Amino acid sequence: MFESAEVGHRIDKATYEKEVIALREALLDAQYELKQQARFPVIILINGIEGAGKGETVKLLNEWMDPRLIQVESFLMPSDEELARPAQWRFWRRLPPKGRIAIFFGNWYSQMLYARVNGDIKDSRLDIAIDSAERFERMLCDEGALIFKFWFHLSKRQLKARLKTLESDPQRSWQLSQVDWLQNQVYDKFVRYGERVLRRTSRDYAPWYVVEGVDERYRSLTVGRTLLEGLQAALKLQERPRRHPHAAPLVASLDNRGLLDSLDLTQALSRDQYKTQMTREEARLAMLLRDKRFRQHALVAVFEGNDAAGKGGAIRRVTGALDPRQYHIVPIAAPTEEERAQPYLWRFWRHMPARRQFTMFDRSWYGRVLVERVEELTAPADWLRAYSEINDFEEQLVDFGIVVVKFWLAIDKDTQEQRFKEREAIPFKRYKITDEDWRNRDKWDQYADAVGDMVDRTSTEIAPWTLIEANDKRFARVKVLRTINDALEAAYKKDK
Amino acid sequence: MFESAEVGHRIDKATYEKEVIALREALLDAQYELKQQARFPVIILINGIEGAGKGETVKLLNEWMDPRLIQVESFLMPSDEELARPAQWRFWRRLPPKGRIAIFFGNWYSQMLYARVNGDIKDSRLDIAIDSAERFERMLCDEGALIFKFWFHLSKRQLKARLKTLESDPQRSWQLSQVDWLQNQVYDKFVRYGERVLRRTSRDYAPWYVVEGVDERYRSLTVGRTLLEGLQAALKLQERPRRHPHAAPLVASLDNRGLLDSLDLTQALSRDQYKTQMTREEARLAMLLRDKRFRQHALVAVFEGNDAAGKGGAIRRVTGALDPRQYHIVPIAAPTEEERAQPYLWRFWRHMPARRQFTMFDRSWYGRVLVERVEELTAPADWLRAYSEINDFEEQLVDFGIVVVKFWLAIDKDTQEQRFKEREAIPFKRYKITDEDWRNRDKWDQYADAVGDMVDRTSTEIAPWTLIEANDKRFARVKVLRTINDALEAAYKKDK
Numbered sequence: 001m002f003e004s005a006e007v008g009h010r011i012d013k014a015t016y017e018k019e020v021i022a023l024r025e026a027l028l029d030a031q032y033e034l035k036q037q038a039r040f041p042v043i044i045l046i047n048g049i050e051g052a053g054k055g056e057t058v059k060l061l062n063e064w065m066d067p068r069l070i071q072v073e074s075f076l077m078p079s080d081e082e083l084a085r086p087a088q089w090r091f092w093r094r095l096p097p098k099g100r101i102a103i104f105f106g107n108w109y110s111q112m113l114y115a116r117v118n119g120d121i122k123d124s125r126l127d128i129a130i131d132s133a134e135r136f137e138r139m140l141c142d143e144g145a146l147i148f149k150f151w152f153h154l155s156k157r158q159l160k161a162r163l164k165t166l167e168s169d170p171q172r173s174w175q176l177s178q179v180d181w182l183q184n185q186v187y188d189k190f191v192r193y194g195e196r197v198l199r200r201t202s203r204d205y206a207p208w209y210v211v212e213g214v215d216e217r218y219r220s221l222t223v224g225r226t227l228l229e230g231l232q233a234a235l236k237l238q239e240r241p242r243r244h245p246h247a248a249p250l251v252a253s254l255d256n257r258g259l260l261d262s263l264d265l266t267q268a269l270s271r272d273q274y275k276t277q278m279t280r281e282e283a284r285l286a287m288l289l290r291d292k293r294f295r296q297h298a299l300v301a302v303f304e305g306n307d308a309a310g311k312g313g314a315i316r317r318v319t320g321a322l323d324p325r326q327y328h329i330v331p332i333a334a335p336t337e338e339e340r341a342q343p344y345l346w347r348f349w350r351h352m353p354a355r356r357q358f359t360m361f362d363r364s365w366y367g368r369v370l371v372e373r374v375e376e377l378t379a380p381a382d383w384l385r386a387y388s389e390i391n392d393f394e395e396q397l398v399d400f401g402i403v404v405v406k407f408w409l410a411i412d413k414d415t416q417e418q419r420f421k422e423r424e425a426i427p428f429k430r431y432k433i434t435d436e437d438w439r440n441r442d443k444w445d446q447y448a449d450a451v452g453d454m455v456d457r458t459s460t461e462i463a464p465w466t467l468i469e470a471n472d473k474r475f476a477r478v479k480v481l482r483t484i485n486d487a488l489e490a491a492y493k494k495d496k
Numbered sequence: 497m498f499e500s501a502e503v504g505h506r507i508d509k510a511t512y513e514k515e516v517i518a519l520r521e522a523l524l525d526a527q528y529e530l531k532q533q534a535r536f537p538v539i540i541l542i543n544g545i546e547g548a549g550k551g552e553t554v555k556l557l558n559e560w561m562d563p564r565l566i567q568v569e570s571f572l573m574p575s576d577e578e579l580a581r582p583a584q585w586r587f588w589r590r591l592p593p594k595g596r597i598a599i600f601f602g603n604w605y606s607q608m609l610y611a612r613v614n615g616d617i618k619d620s621r622l623d624i625a626i627d628s629a630e631r632f633e634r635m636l637c638d639e640g641a642l643i644f645k646f647w648f649h650l651s652k653r654q655l656k657a658r659l660k661t662l663e664s665d666p667q668r669s670w671q672l673s674q675v676d677w678l679q680n681q682v683y684d685k686f687v688r689y690g691e692r693v694l695r696r697t698s699r700d701y702a703p704w705y706v707v708e709g710v711d712e713r714y715r716s717l718t719v720g721r722t723l724l725e726g727l728q729a730a731l732k733l734q735e736r737p738r739r740h741p742h743a744a745p746l747v748a749s750l751d752n753r754g755l756l757d758s759l760d761l762t763q764a765l766s767r768d769q770y771k772t773q774m775t776r777e778e779a780r781l782a783m784l785l786r787d788k789r790f791r792q793h794a795l796v797a798v799f800e801g802n803d804a805a806g807k808g809g810a811i812r813r814v815t816g817a818l819d820p821r822q823y824h825i826v827p828i829a830a831p832t833e834e835e836r837a838q839p840y841l842w843r844f845w846r847h848m849p850a851r852r853q854f855t856m857f858d859r860s861w862y863g864r865v866l867v868e869r870v871e872e873l874t875a876p877a878d879w880l881r882a883y884s885e886i887n888d889f890e891e892q893l894v895d896f897g898i899v900v901v902k903f904w905l906a907i908d909k910d911t912q913e914q915r916f917k918e919r920e921a922i923p924f925k926r927y928k929i930t931d932e933d934w935r936n937r938d939k940w941d942q943y944a945d946a947v948g949d950m951v952d953r954t955s956t957e958i959a960p961w962t963l964i965e966a967n968d969k970r971f972a973r974v975k976v977l978r979t980i981n982d983a984l985e986a987a988y989k990k991d992k
Contacts, residue, residue, distance in 0.1 A: 025923065029923065055819055055820075055821075058820050058821075059818075059819060059820055062815060062820045063812070063815075063816070066808065066812075067811070067812060067815055067820070067825055068808065068811065068825045068827040068858050069827070070820075070825075071824065072820040072821055072824075074821045079575065079576050079577045080575050080576045080577070081575045081576070081577050103820070105821060312562065312564065315563070315564065316559070316562075316563060319558060319559075319563055320559070322555075323551055323555060324551075324554050324555055324557075324558045324563070324566075324568040324599070325551075325554075325568055325570045325601060328567065328568075329563055329564045329566075331564040331565070336832070336833045336834050337832045337833040337834070338832050338833070338834050362564050427521065427525065
């Protein structure tokens with residue numbers, strides 16, 4: 001994989017200087033066009049051998065282009081806020097908005113490679129990390145991002161020569177950190193694992209570019225031209241190409257509403273039953289969140305359901321036993337401007353609880369496959385891929401120890417109508433009911449289809465859906481609370 | 497100050513239950529109206545004696561109102577990201593957007609009080625903290641925020657009784673943290689300093705409400721009614737009242753442009769001079785930022801100037817000697833939706849560098865007193881108060897060790913015209929020149945007045961303006977770099 005990057009490519013000064021003038025202008029032009037269009041972000045990943053010119057090239061790109069529109073991020077030691085959340089969070093929070101360029105040093109590839117080279121992880125964990133990177137990048141691309149992955153390379157001989165030169169140059173010897181020297185010792189490992197990573201993560205939508213680093217001019221022109229051509233091509237396309245799944249179109253299976261239809265909505269609790277059970281579950285939740293074992297976890301509860309199914313009431317009942325400092329409630333409304341400039345899941349990632357925290361989502365990322373699907377706000381190709389993106393996302397949460405509980409609050413059509421009318425009659429509830437709610441009601445069947453598919457495709461063993469029979473509010477509230485408690489208990493048990 | 501909160505106010509159950517029903521509905525109504533109007537945020541500060549019902553009241557407010565629209569923030573141990581920035585940053589980042597309610601536990605008052613009671617700070621530092629809180633709150637109010645400050649009180653006798661009750665109740669004894677008991681020992685100090693703080697920070701625009709905490713019903717109704725009346729009054733006003741300064745209107749003094757006019761714009765450097773001096777200053781900057789002493793500092797450089805004065809070029813030249821991982825450039829454009837829902841300075845606070853970081857602002861918070869003043873985007877009362885708000889803001893940065901350097905790049909009218917025309921002719925610079933630039937040019941004198949006032953009012957001993965003669969780009973770039981270097985050196989020297 002690296003052979004052709006060890007042959008000693010060089011470019012003479014005259015050729016270089018002639019080419020650079022045109023290249024710089026064209027890059028600047030493309031950069032401003034990118035900003036004007038503001039249709040997609042550009043992410044440049046910088047990896048490879050130390051001493052092969054990674055830092056120098058990034059510096060040069062900042063000189064050639066307008067550095068005010070480039071954000072350079074190096075992911076060194078994670079902060080404690082980052083350590084308290086899934087590893088992906090620190091990358092999500094630094095993603096560039098549409099129209100901007102970000103250069104990521106010390107990205108997911110460096111982290112997996114250093115971990116493997118140091119022996120902190122084995123091959124199987126490396127493969128998991130590779131797989132996760134691939135999924136992440138595919139999602140970014142599907143969301144419109146243009147990704148460049150550069151591997152700066154030097155042969156072992158070239159690296160040794162490079163280190164010697166640096167050593168003897170008093171002006172630059174400070175660049176020789178211990179890492180660089182260490183790098184020399186572990187060169188073979190680094191290259192071996194590097195090849196494995198590159199081979200498995202070079203994809204049509206985000207290929208690797210291996211750049212021979214020994215000659216500054218060659219390396220600079222190669223990177224500059226690659227960027228320019230990629231940028232120009234992407235800018236020309238009126239629409240970013242959509243990856244259409246090569247698969248049979250999704251049709252509602254005959255019984256995808258089987259689960260919903262099989263709910264026994266007549267289930268109810270008497271006032272006394274409710275009081276007894278509620279008191280018990282509230283005490284349980286209070287204890288479970290105060291439990292020492294919760295320090296290794298966090299809790300995410302997702303509330304979806306028919307309009308007027310009682311999401312708000314259920315959420316309030318969950319908080320009943322808790323100190324308000326123990327939880328956060330995130331009501332999901334239309335995305336803001338900053339959120340629209342980011343991948344779909346970004347606006348949920350930003351609210352992910354840190355360890356020991358409990359966050360409730362009043363509506364959630366499932367809007368993608370519910371309202372956005374039914375109201376045709378999102379193209380089928382996009383909401384279709386959301387199922388697996390969401391499963392990946394939730395896996396990242398669960399892997400970190402976050403307990404994910406998801407509720408669909410189901411009522412029947414008559415109950416909904418009755419509640420709509422009640423709400424319209426009560427002054428302080430009038431805000432809760434709008435014309436839109438009545439319109440959504442006309443699409444009852446389409447929503448039911450969407451819910452059926454959603455549950456089929458995203459009720460996973462790690463983050464299952466719980467359907468809540470919500471015609472009776474008391475029954476629903478107790479079941480919600482009990483489900484949360486059971487999930488926490490199950491998670492603690494698994495901690496061994 | 498606390499006498500009337502020690503008399504043992506009580507409310508009987510019947511009265512309470514009758515009142516609460518109406519109160520809850522009215523509070524919910526006000527809350528939804530607040531959300532709909534989305535004109536101002538509400539900030540509720542919770543302070544006072546431990547055991548006086550702070551937590552219980554907040555819990556109750558969450559039950560009475562819609563908890564999805566309330567964010568409860570407790571500021572316990574700062575994270576390392578917070579410790580690396582001025583103390584105010586952690587409050588800024590948690591401010592509620594317009595239309596929302598935030599409840600702040602452990603806010604600035606708790607912090608100053610605990611610090612004083614523990615003897616970590618003396619009276620003089622307490623007074624500085626009080627002064628700073630007062631300025632912060634006035635700014636928030638001027639920006640539209642509605643602030644409620646509650647002090648929950650118990651007499652010493654009441655507190656002792658309360659602690660005994662808790663102790664004997666196995667269900668609630670866990671609430672007795674060490675702090676509570678400690679509180680009992682230090683009660684006198686806490687009340688003494690509390691009085692000082694309340695007396696000095698109770699203002700018309702953000703008064704304290706002292707709530708006797710011994711009777712739950714009395715305390716709950718008091719807080720609920722206070723909130724309701726305050727909310728209703730604020731919602732009724734079509735416009736939040738503007739505090740008009742009781743002062744002579746600001747007129748441009750006869751010589752406020754004296755400094756600008758006295759600049760010798762003919763100053764220039766030859767190509768050779770430039771090369772020599774630039775190389776020297778670049779090396780200096782590289783060394784100064786690698787200096788161990790920089791770890792205790794951060795660097796903020798603000799670039800303002802006439803259109804086409806060369807801000808971008810100057811910024812790029814500053815980065816010339818640096819690794820792109822060492823700096824961030826923040827280009828200031830129109831505020832986003834999320835930024836518009838916050839106080840004016842919020843969008844700059846969010847970009848403040850952590851320790852050891854260097855951030856350049858391409859245009860800045862001074863837009864308030866430049867473009868917003870001249871183009872009449874902001875009412876005079878608002879940009880007039882900005883001078884002192886900005887001085888307060890920069891003082892907070894400097895107090896933390898951030899070196900603040902501010903540049904006004906000045907060119908004359910002829911030079912500007914020439915550069916505009918040049919830019920129009922060069923393809924990759926055509927983005928830099930718009931009709932707006934030509935329109936701004938017609939307001940040359942008004943801008944010059946605004947610059948004169950800005951420099952007069954915000955060139956402080958801790959963060960002075962440096963006027964840059966920028967007709968000659970080489971001269972300007974060297975002076976910018978040298979000024980930054982001098983400022984860093986001066987800061988290091990002061991470290992002793």
